[in-house]
Amino acid sequence: MALTHLRVVLLAAATLQLLFLSSTDAGEVGVCYGRDADNLIDPTRVVDLLKQNSITMVRIYDTDPTVLRALANSGIKVMVALSNKDLDSGIGRDQNSAQQWVNNNVVSYYNQGVLINGVTVGNEVFKQRSDLTGMLVPAMRYVQEVLKAANLADVIKVSTPVAFDALGVSFPPSAGQFRDDIPQSVLKQMIDFLRETGSYFSINLYPHADPSEHISLEYATFGINGGVFDEGSGVTYYSLFDAQLDAVYYAIDRVSRSSSSVSTSMAQQNGPIDTIVSESSLAGSGGRIPSHSMATLANNEADQLVPKEIAQAYNNGLVRRVLSGAPRDVSAYIFSLFNENLKAGPPMERNFGIFYPNGTKVYDVDFVHGGSTCRSKATWCVAKKGVENARLQAAIDYACNNGADCSAIQQGQACYQPNTLVAHASYAFNDYYQRKGQASGTCDFSGAASIVDRPSPS
Numbered sequence: 329m330a331l332t333h334l335r336v337v338l339l340a341a342a343t344l345q346l347l348f349l350s351s352t353d354a355g356e357v358g359v360c361y362g363r364d365a366d367n368l369i370d371p372t373r374v375v376d377l378l379k380q381n382s383i384t385m386v387r388i389y390d391t392d393p394t395v396l397r398a399l400a401n402s403g404i405k406v407m408v409a410l411s412n413k414d415l416d417s418g419i420g421r422d423q424n425s426a427q428q429w430v431n432n433n434v435v436s437y438y439n440q441g442v443l444i445n446g447v448t449v450g451n452e453v454f455k456q457r458s459d460l461t462g463m464l465v466p467a468m469r470y471v472q473e474v475l476k477a478a479n480l481a482d483v484i485k486v487s488t489p490v491a492f493d494a495l496g497v498s499f500p501p502s503a504g505q506f507r508d509d510i511p512q513s514v515l516k517q518m519i520d521f522l523r524e525t526g527s528y529f530s531i532n533l534y535p536h537a538d539p540s541e542h543i544s545l546e547y548a549t550f551g552i553n554g555g556v557f558d559e560g561s562g563v564t565y566y567s568l569f570d571a572q573l574d575a576v577y578y579a580i581d582r583v584s585r586s587s588s589s590v591s592t593s594m595a596q597q598n599g600p601i602d603t604i605v606s607e608s609s610l611a612g613s614g615g616r617i618p619s620h621s622m623a624t625l626a627n628n629e630a631d632q633l634v635p636k637e638i639a640q641a642y643n644n645g646l647v648r649r650v651l652s653g654a655p656r657d658v659s660a661y662i663f664s665l666f667n668e669n670l671k672a673g674p675p676m677e678r679n680f681g682i683f684y685p686n687g688t689k690v691y692d693v694d695f696v697h698g699g700s701t702c703r704s705k706a707t708w709c710v711a712k713k714g715v716e717n718a719r720l721q722a723a724i725d726y727a728c729n730n731g732a733d734c735s736a737i738q739q740g741q742a743c744y745q746p747n748t749l750v751a752h753a754s755y756a757f758n759d760y761y762q763r764k765g766q767a768s769g770t771c772d773f774s775g776a777a778s779i780v781d782r783p784s785p786s
């Protein structure tokens with residue numbers, strides 16, 4: 329009895345060690361190219377737009393011939409989709425239909441120079457089309473078989489994007505687990521499939537989908553914050569994104585460990601599967617942040633339309649985070665390339681774009697420098713403790729008058745809380761420091777500031 333218990337504990341420890349010793353290579357940033365609109369610039373111009381902005385990866389929601397032909401020989405990687413509608417129509421229900429679809433819609437384009445790197449089978453099936461749950465993993469296997477026969481299984485990975493609400497528990501991250509009403513056997517078969525084929529678990533991560541109360545706007549948008557402590561693991565998280573991502577890893581680990589002993593040892597041998605973020609964005613600019621999710625904002629602030637600066641802060645933060653490769657390696661697709669005027673739902677749904685339909689920027693997302701300033705190590709500039717108020721205020725004034733954008737710490741704005749001189753100083757100092765590319769000497773402010781790897785919990 330005691331021995332069995334010990335063995336379980338050791339296995340769990342080994343798995344956890346694998347979970348947290350993943351490499352810190354940088355990930356890659358892509359953008360979701362949704363086309364639920366009737367006013368978008370045509371695909372050849374879209375490809376130019378992608379190149380001009382150094383966007384190297386896109387995810388599309390179908391296998392549209394015009395789009396794929398435009399992307400041929402562009403050097404841009406493309407994740408294509410076998411949609412829920414395709415699944416429903418019977419594609420992927422047997423090997424023959426899968427073969428026909430994959431050959432016509434994936435292999436033929438790959439052979440024409442389209443850098444297809446993945447096929448998503450269904451999208452958010454558990455959430456959007458739970459009636460298709462039973463056929464999901466078999467369809468993934470059929471698609472995989474065809475790719476294998478075409479010798480493309482190493483370059484084109486099969487996955488299925490899962491909505492974050494598939495997690496019944498996401499806080500604290502170490503308690504992460506999938507909802508009970510999603511068949512655990514399906515999750516297990518899926519995870520086994522992804523592991524066997526060297527693919528990855530795909531999660532659609534929207535911070536506002538997290539009902540946890542431990543969320544400040546800074547924490548949700550990769551800003552400076554005191555961090556959120558996970559008592560279960562002893563880890564402090566400095567972004568909601570990383571907390572959510574770890575919750576997914578813990579949930580996957582729970583499913584893997586609940587499997588038979590044979591599979592458990594296999595999981596141990598092969599390590600945890602990778603996760604990619606197949607969609608992420610804070611909110612569409614001009615949309616609303618649901619008030620329940622930003623508990624630290626006053627109600628009236630939470631009910632306001634999301635200023636585009638906040639969506640911009642999130643997406644630029646996401647680029648920095650992915651390119652830094654820390655605290656764990658992950659690739660992510662920003663949702664979305666364009667505002668899509670035909671999407672249903674509240675206005676926010678039609679305003680996720682980083683570009684207007686005509687190709688003009690809604691706001692800047694820096695896909696290049698977002699990474700170069702902190703590719704090796706993300707550092708922050710914060711106010712030192714114990715500096716007298718007058719010196720701090722003088723330093724804030726200097727930063728704000730010399731390039732730092734201090735609009736967010738004005739009364740009523742996103743980063744006004746906590747309303748302390750030290751918090752405002754840290755915001756202003758860091759904004760100045762990051763805008764100067766973390767150059768040496770740009771985090772001093774007459775000795776009122778210092779550089780840290782991570783802002784410490786306040």
Ligand SMILES: *[C@@H]1O[C@H](CO)[C@@H](O)[C@H](O)[C@H]1NC(C)=O
Nearest residue numbers: 683684685686687688689690
């Ligand atoms: C593109 O669309 C935006 C938003 O409708 C508009 O403000 C802008 O002037 C347009 N740009 C061009 C070049 O037409």
